[in-house]
Amino acid sequence: MDGKGGDGEKEGKRTVLLLILVGAPGSGKSTFCDQVMKATTSNRTWIRICQDTIANGKSGTKIQCLKRASDALKGGNSVFIDRCNLDIDQRSEFMKLGGSSPYASTSDFSVDIHGVVLDLPARICISRSVKRSTDEHSLHGGKAAAVVNKMLQKKELPKLTEGFSRITFCQNENDVGDAVNTYANLGPFDSLPSGCFGKKVADSKVQLGIMRFMKKIDPSTTAIPDGNCSKDVSGTKPGTTEICQPGEGPTNGSNPSKESKQYGRDTSHHLSSKNIHTLAFPSISTSDFQFDINMASDIIIESVGAFLNKTENVRLVFVDLTHRSNIFSLVRSKAMKANIDPQKFLTVVGDITKLSTEGNICCNVIANAANWRLKPSGGGVNAAIFKAAGEALEIATRKCAGTLSPGNSIAVPLPSTSPLYQREGVTHVIHVLGPNMNPQRPSCLKNDYNKGCKILHDSYSSLFENFANLDRNRKYINREGDLVDILNIPNKVANADLKTKRDALTEPERIKKCKGDSEQFVTRKYDLGDNSLRSESSVELNVKEKVWGSWAQALHKIAMNPEKHQALILEETDDYVVLNDLYPKAKKHVLILAKLYGLDRISDVRKEHLPLVKKMHSAGLRFLEKFLKEESTLIFRMGYHMIPSMRQLHLHVISQDFDSPNLKNKKHWNSFNTAFFRDSADVIEEIDNTGRAVTINDHDKLLSTELRCHKCRSAHPNVPKLKSHINRCSSSLPESLLQNGRLFSSTFPNAQ
DNA sequence: GTTCTAGAAC
DNA sequence: GTTCTAGAAC
Known part of the structure; x- marks a missing residue:
C-alpha cells in the first residue's frame, strides 16, 4: 500500500489514526495490534488501548479507555481501541474522539477514524477463546462459546455514517494479514483511501449450531451433497490465496496485488459455500500456447457473462497463480467494466489445486488447461492438477477419452480416492484444450487469430456447458427417487419424466440459499458429559464437534454406557444396541443404535463404517422379521x-401404519415420509459407491412440506385429518419402495 | 426429542 | 369455542 497522496500530505499535516477494532473475543484484535506495532516500518507511533489490561494490567472501564485514548491522540500517537466494540453504542463514545474533536481542530495533525472488523467465523473465535488460559483475557474455558455467541447476537457491523473514514472488513486470516500490512506500512504522513473495503454482503451474526440449539434462529443446512468441502477455516494458511471481487473498492489501483489484498471478502460465507455449484478455471491457452492475452481476456469475459446470464445458482472462479500476471489484471478489470456480478464471478490468486485448503473456496469442479493427449506431461496447470489428483485422475481420464481436439472439453468424474477429491472436495475435473499459437507445440495456428478466437470461444463454451451439465446431472442423481417428496407428486409420475419435473421446479426451489456454512462446530475439550472415561483420551484431540443440546444426548449416553440402561435394551452386540423408540411413531418402532463414538449421523458415515451399517441393517431385518411373525x-x-x-447414529425400524399417539405433528410425519427418511439400503449403496451418504441442503423444507398420505399421496390439512385418512386408506405403498427393497413385509421378498 | 402454550385457523 | 400449529423452553 503506497498510502501516499492523501489529504494529510497535501496539507502538510500529520494524520493520526484512531483505529477502532471490532470483533468478538478470540477474533484476534490484540494480535492484530501487536503485529502492526511489531511490523511498523515508519516512525508512526501506535498505542494500544486494551480494556482488559488498562487498569495496571487488569480489566478496566470504558471511561478509562476513553481518557487514555484521548491523551494518546493529543500526543500525536495513533491509537488502537482494542475492545470488542461490537455495537454502535459501544463505539459511539470513541467516535467522538475524532472528526470535530478539539484534537483534530487545534493540533497540527488530524484524527482519522478507521475501523478494522475482524469478522472471523464464530467457531474460530470460540476455539481461540477456549484455548486461552490465564493471559490478559478474562474470557476463557468453557464459558467462551456461550459468551461469544451471546455477544455476536448483538453485533452491528460498523458503517461509514457512524463517522469512520475507512472500514476494513476481514473475514479470514488472509484478510487480517493484509490489513496488518496495510497499517504497518503506513507512514506518519500517509493516508489511506476512504470507504469500505472487503465488506461482506450477508451478515451471519452467530454460530448457527449453537443458536439452532438455543432455537434462536431458523435451523439451516449442513448438507455435503457431493464432494465434502466442510472444513475448519482456522486451518487456512495465511497469505496463500487472495480473492478479488470485481467491482469492489477504488478502481485506480496500479498494483493489482494491493487491490486484491484489499478486496478479499466474505470467504466464510460465500466463498466456502458448499451449496453453490462452482467451477474454478485457469486461463486457457495464454500460457504455453501463447495466445494473445488481450483477446483472451475479452473472450473470457464474454463467455463468462453469457454463461452467467443464462445459468442460475452457479459460480465461476477465475484462478491465476500470481496477481502479477497480465491476464489476471485484464480479466479482473474487464469483469468490473462489464458489470459481471461479483458474487457469481470471482477472480482469485492462488493454486487451483488448493483452493479449498488454502483459500477456503470450495470449488466442486475445476478446469484443466489440458494437452491433446490428456496426459500429465508438460508443466503449468496441467501437470499441477494431475499431480494433485494422483493416479486416480489419469485412470478416470483414460476411461473417458484418449485425446481431445482444440475447442473441446471433457468432464471427468474424480474418484473419491483422489487426494483432490478428499482434500479439496473436487468431484470433477474438466479438461479443456484451447487453441495453440506456439510453433513449438502441436496444431499451431500460425498467428491466425480468426480461427484462434473462435476456438478459444468454443473452448470456454464447451467448458461451461460441460459444467452446467454436471449441475443438471447432480440434481438428477440427488433427487432420484426422492423427487416425489420434494415436488409432492406421485412417484410414478416423477420417475416417468424427470427432466420435465426438474424443469418444473420454480426458481425459488432451484436456487438454494447458501446458508449454514458449517457454522455448527465448537472445539470441544471439555464437558464430555458422562463419557468421562473416553474424554480422558479425547481431551487432547481438541476435535470439532457439532453442538448437540442436552436433550439430544439421550441415545448417545445409552450407546456409551449401555450397562446403565439395561432395562431399555432389547439386544446388544459389540457394535450396536437395539431398543424400542421411547416415543414410537407406529405400532412397531425400534432403533438400532451404533455404539461407535463419533458416529452421530449418516453424514459421519464413511466407507470404513460400511461393515457396521450393514450389521445394523441385518439386525433391523431380524427384528422386523420377528415382528412380522407376531403380526x-x-x-x-x-x-x-x-x-x-x-446424537449417535441410529437406524429406525418402523412399521408403516404410523398408528401411534406419539405421531403428533408435521415434522414427525415428514421425517418418516419424505426424502428426509433415508432408506438403509440406499444409504449403504451410496456409501459403497461414493464413500458417503447423500444429504441435501434444504432438509427443513422436507420437514415442513405439506402432509400427504404415504400410500395414495392425497394431501391433508393437518395431522389429525391425515391420521384419520391413513386409517381408512386402502391404497398400496408406492411401487418405487416395493421395487427397491425398501419395504419389508411377510408377503413379498426383499432385495436386501 | 417432548412439553407447554399463545394465538392462528376454523 | 375448539382445534391445531409452531415456537420457546427444556
Whole structure:
C-alpha cells in the first residue's frame, strides 16, 4: 500500500489514526495490534488501548479507555481501541474522539477514524477463546462459546455514517494479514483511501449450531451433497490465496496485488459455500500456447457473462497463480467494466489445486488447461492438477477419452480416492484444450487469430456447458427417487419424466440459499458429559464437534454406557444396541443404535463404517422379521433421518401404519415420509459407491412440506385429518419402495 | 426429542 | 369455542 497522496500530505499535516477494532473475543484484535506495532516500518507511533489490561494490567472501564485514548491522540500517537466494540453504542463514545474533536481542530495533525472488523467465523473465535488460559483475557474455558455467541447476537457491523473514514472488513486470516500490512506500512504522513473495503454482503451474526440449539434462529443446512468441502477455516494458511471481487473498492489501483489484498471478502460465507455449484478455471491457452492475452481476456469475459446470464445458482472462479500476471489484471478489470456480478464471478490468486485448503473456496469442479493427449506431461496447470489428483485422475481420464481436439472439453468424474477429491472436495475435473499459437507445440495456428478466437470461444463454451451439465446431472442423481417428496407428486409420475419435473421446479426451489456454512462446530475439550472415561483420551484431540443440546444426548449416553440402561435394551452386540423408540411413531418402532463414538449421523458415515451399517441393517431385518411373525399384516421400512435430532447414529425400524399417539405433528410425519427418511439400503449403496451418504441442503423444507398420505399421496390439512385418512386408506405403498427393497413385509421378498 | 402454550385457523 | 400449529423452553 503506497498510502501516499492523501489529504494529510497535501496539507502538510500529520494524520493520526484512531483505529477502532471490532470483533468478538478470540477474533484476534490484540494480535492484530501487536503485529502492526511489531511490523511498523515508519516512525508512526501506535498505542494500544486494551480494556482488559488498562487498569495496571487488569480489566478496566470504558471511561478509562476513553481518557487514555484521548491523551494518546493529543500526543500525536495513533491509537488502537482494542475492545470488542461490537455495537454502535459501544463505539459511539470513541467516535467522538475524532472528526470535530478539539484534537483534530487545534493540533497540527488530524484524527482519522478507521475501523478494522475482524469478522472471523464464530467457531474460530470460540476455539481461540477456549484455548486461552490465564493471559490478559478474562474470557476463557468453557464459558467462551456461550459468551461469544451471546455477544455476536448483538453485533452491528460498523458503517461509514457512524463517522469512520475507512472500514476494513476481514473475514479470514488472509484478510487480517493484509490489513496488518496495510497499517504497518503506513507512514506518519500517509493516508489511506476512504470507504469500505472487503465488506461482506450477508451478515451471519452467530454460530448457527449453537443458536439452532438455543432455537434462536431458523435451523439451516449442513448438507455435503457431493464432494465434502466442510472444513475448519482456522486451518487456512495465511497469505496463500487472495480473492478479488470485481467491482469492489477504488478502481485506480496500479498494483493489482494491493487491490486484491484489499478486496478479499466474505470467504466464510460465500466463498466456502458448499451449496453453490462452482467451477474454478485457469486461463486457457495464454500460457504455453501463447495466445494473445488481450483477446483472451475479452473472450473470457464474454463467455463468462453469457454463461452467467443464462445459468442460475452457479459460480465461476477465475484462478491465476500470481496477481502479477497480465491476464489476471485484464480479466479482473474487464469483469468490473462489464458489470459481471461479483458474487457469481470471482477472480482469485492462488493454486487451483488448493483452493479449498488454502483459500477456503470450495470449488466442486475445476478446469484443466489440458494437452491433446490428456496426459500429465508438460508443466503449468496441467501437470499441477494431475499431480494433485494422483493416479486416480489419469485412470478416470483414460476411461473417458484418449485425446481431445482444440475447442473441446471433457468432464471427468474424480474418484473419491483422489487426494483432490478428499482434500479439496473436487468431484470433477474438466479438461479443456484451447487453441495453440506456439510453433513449438502441436496444431499451431500460425498467428491466425480468426480461427484462434473462435476456438478459444468454443473452448470456454464447451467448458461451461460441460459444467452446467454436471449441475443438471447432480440434481438428477440427488433427487432420484426422492423427487416425489420434494415436488409432492406421485412417484410414478416423477420417475416417468424427470427432466420435465426438474424443469418444473420454480426458481425459488432451484436456487438454494447458501446458508449454514458449517457454522455448527465448537472445539470441544471439555464437558464430555458422562463419557468421562473416553474424554480422558479425547481431551487432547481438541476435535470439532457439532453442538448437540442436552436433550439430544439421550441415545448417545445409552450407546456409551449401555450397562446403565439395561432395562431399555432389547439386544446388544459389540457394535450396536437395539431398543424400542421411547416415543414410537407406529405400532412397531425400534432403533438400532451404533455404539461407535463419533458416529452421530449418516453424514459421519464413511466407507470404513460400511461393515457396521450393514450389521445394523441385518439386525433391523431380524427384528422386523420377528415382528412380522407376531403380526403378519405389518409392513416395515428401515432408514435414517437425514439430519437426526438425537446424537449417535441410529437406524429406525418402523412399521408403516404410523398408528401411534406419539405421531403428533408435521415434522414427525415428514421425517418418516419424505426424502428426509433415508432408506438403509440406499444409504449403504451410496456409501459403497461414493464413500458417503447423500444429504441435501434444504432438509427443513422436507420437514415442513405439506402432509400427504404415504400410500395414495392425497394431501391433508393437518395431522389429525391425515391420521384419520391413513386409517381408512386402502391404497398400496408406492411401487418405487416395493421395487427397491425398501419395504419389508411377510408377503413379498426383499432385495436386501 | 417432548412439553407447554399463545394465538392462528376454523 | 375448539382445534391445531409452531415456537420457546427444556
